[in-house]
Amino acid sequence: MRSYLFIGLLGLLGCHVNGYATGLERVYSLDRATQGISISANGRTFLSQRYSTTAAPQIVELLSDNTTKLYPNSAWNSYNSSDSTSNPRRTFVSVDGARIGPDGRYWVVDGGSSGLNGSTKLAGVNLTTNTVDKLYYLDEIKASDSGIDDVRFSASGKVAYLSDTAGALLVLNLKTGHGVRVLAGSESATAWYPMMYNGSLVPGYGAPGSTLAVGLDQIEVSPEGKYLYYQPCNGGLYRIETTYVDAALTNSTMAATLEDYAEPFALTPSTGGTTIDGDGNIYVSDTNLLAIWKVTPEGRATILVQDDALLWTDLMWVSSDKKLWLPASQMRPGGSGLMAEGPNYIFTYPIDAGPSPIDHA
Ligand SMILES: *[C@@H]1O[C@H](CO)[C@@H](O)[C@H](O)[C@H]1NC(C)=O
Ligand SMILES: *[C@@H]1O[C@H](CO)[C@@H](O)[C@H](O)[C@H]1NC(C)=O
Numbered sequence: 001m002r003s004y005l006f007i008g009l010l011g012l013l014g015c016h017v018n019g020y021a022t023g024l025e026r027v028y029s030l031d032r033a034t035q036g037i038s039i040s041a042n043g044r045t046f047l048s049q050r051y052s053t054t055a056a057p058q059i060v061e062l063l064s065d066n067t068t069k070l071y072p073n074s075a076w077n078s079y080n081s082s083d084s085t086s087n088p089r090r091t092f093v094s095v096d097g098a099r100i101g102p103d104g105r106y107w108v109v110d111g112g113s114s115g116l117n118g119s120t121k122l123a124g125v126n127l128t129t130n131t132v133d134k135l136y137y138l139d140e141i142k143a144s145d146s147g148i149d150d151v152r153f154s155a156s157g158k159v160a161y162l163s164d165t166a167g168a169l170l171v172l173n174l175k176t177g178h179g180v181r182v183l184a185g186s187e188s189a190t191a192w193y194p195m196m197y198n199g200s201l202v203p204g205y206g207a208p209g210s211t212l213a214v215g216l217d218q219i220e221v222s223p224e225g226k227y228l229y230y231q232p233c234n235g236g237l238y239r240i241e242t243t244y245v246d247a248a249l250t251n252s253t254m255a256a257t258l259e260d261y262a263e264p265f266a267l268t269p270s271t272g273g274t275t276i277d278g279d280g281n282i283y284v285s286d287t288n289l290l291a292i293w294k295v296t297p298e299g300r301a302t303i304l305v306q307d308d309a310l311l312w313t314d315l316m317w318v319s320s321d322k323k324l325w326l327p328a329s330q331m332r333p334g335g336s337g338l339m340a341e342g343p344n345y346i347f348t349y350p351i352d353a354g355p356s357p358i359d360h361a
């Protein structure tokens with residue numbers, strides 16, 4: 001009797017007997033810090049994983065026996081800055097965003113290395129042939145201090161949007177490879193506060209006492225393709241109609257004045273990553289409260305689930321069985337960066353919708 005009451009009470013408090021918040025299910029326990037998960041239409045699973053705070057992440061496929069294999073092959077994951085025969089144009093130098101796009105390709109954003117020509121690129125891997133069959137070098141579009149970070153696609157599939165943590169957005173015509181860098185210097189793209197982690201400011205890479213501030217990082221496109229949402233890492237979500245963003249590719253006046261079309265949308269927290277579902281709800285991982293927020297298409301922002309295990313949840317995924325996939329990377333950037341001691345967990349959480357038709361296949 002007493003134990004029933006006890007469990008009932010825990011239920012009311014939103015706790016679950018397995019120790020995690022109600023609904024939160026631990027699916028994978030991995031050895032390495034896992035920053036991103038993508039699941040293809042036929043169930044193949046790809047991860048971006050780190051080995052240390054300094055070495056670049058690698059891309060792996062998670063096989064059915066739960067072992068991992070470098071993807072698309074070991075050559076693409078073989079970059080070594082001390083080895084002069086390493087080709088930065090044909091290897092991943094510094095992987096960041098990685099996700100399956102609406103065309104079914106697995107797209108990898110390589111932030112590259114500043115000053116290393118050909119290292120900053122967007123690579124599309126064909127999942128049938130398991131080869132990189134699309135490759136866009138971003139040298140001509142980015143700025144010298146750019147940190148190219150993540151990618152999303154327009155409804156037509158003809159335009160890619162890439163975030164630049166220096167505080168800008170790249171708009172890329174996927175047909176021609178031509179692109180523009182917009183919103184540079186806009187308040188909406190600039191970090192207006194350092195990031196928070198578990199109640200404290202995140203230390204910076206500079207002198208002791210410095211803090212980490214990161215500009216435009218998270219981007220999403222609404223399911224019908226009308227809006228591009230974006231924010232700096234410390235939060236403050238804006239949106240712009242994609243018609244204006246796309247026009248910036250051919251209209252230099254528009255490119256220069258794009259911020260005039262930005263509308264504030266929701267006051268979001270310090271963010272590890274975002275994703276969007278088929279109903280247009282945006283999920284935001286809160287690195288400070290170790291929680292996931294839900295921002296509705298009307299702009300209402302509330303906490304969906306909180307759990308201390310949701311440590312720096314990064315690139316999330318929505319699957320067709322209406323689950324939100326949450327890789328708790330345990331990987332905090334910044335000075336004295338924290339590296340997961342492992343194991344690293346990937347959780348799922350039930351939501352009311354499947355993936356957006358234009359977000360991933
Ligand atoms: C792989 O992991 C999944 C998720 O935890 C589990 O359901 C499955 O049984 C595992 N497969 C093997 C072969 O261990
Ligand atoms: C990187 O290249 C250097 C120089 O060739 C070599 O000594 C080192 O072992 C390589 N590192 C790895 C991880 O292969």
Ligand SMILES: *[C@@H]1O[C@H](CO)[C@@H](O)[C@H](O)[C@H]1NC(C)=O
Pocket residue numbers: 117118137138139140
């Ligand atoms: C850098 O790469 C671009 C193509 O991405 C090429 O057009 C340009 O010539 C290269 N510059 C140098 C200095 O190698």
Ligand SMILES: *[C@@H]1O[C@H](CO)[C@@H](O)[C@H](O)[C@H]1NC(C)=O
Pocket residue numbers: 103104105126127128129
């Ligand atoms: C991937 O390659 C296959 C075989 O060449 C081709 O049929 C398919 O159209 C390619 N996928 C995409 C998205 O282009």
Ligand SMILES: *[C@@H]1O[C@H](CO)[C@@H](O)[C@H](O)[C@H]1NC(C)=O
Pocket residue numbers: 198199308311
């Ligand atoms: C978060 O901070 C609290 C208070 O300092 C500490 O007890 C807890 O271990 C921290 N959690 C993590 C995951 O670092």
Ligand SMILES: *[C@@H]1O[C@H](CO)[C@@H](O)[C@H](O)[C@H]1NC(C)=O
Pocket residue numbers: 251252253254257
């Ligand atoms: C270019 O954009 C500007 C600013 O929005 C707009 O006033 C102008 O009409 C556009 N030009 C064309 C040719 O569409």
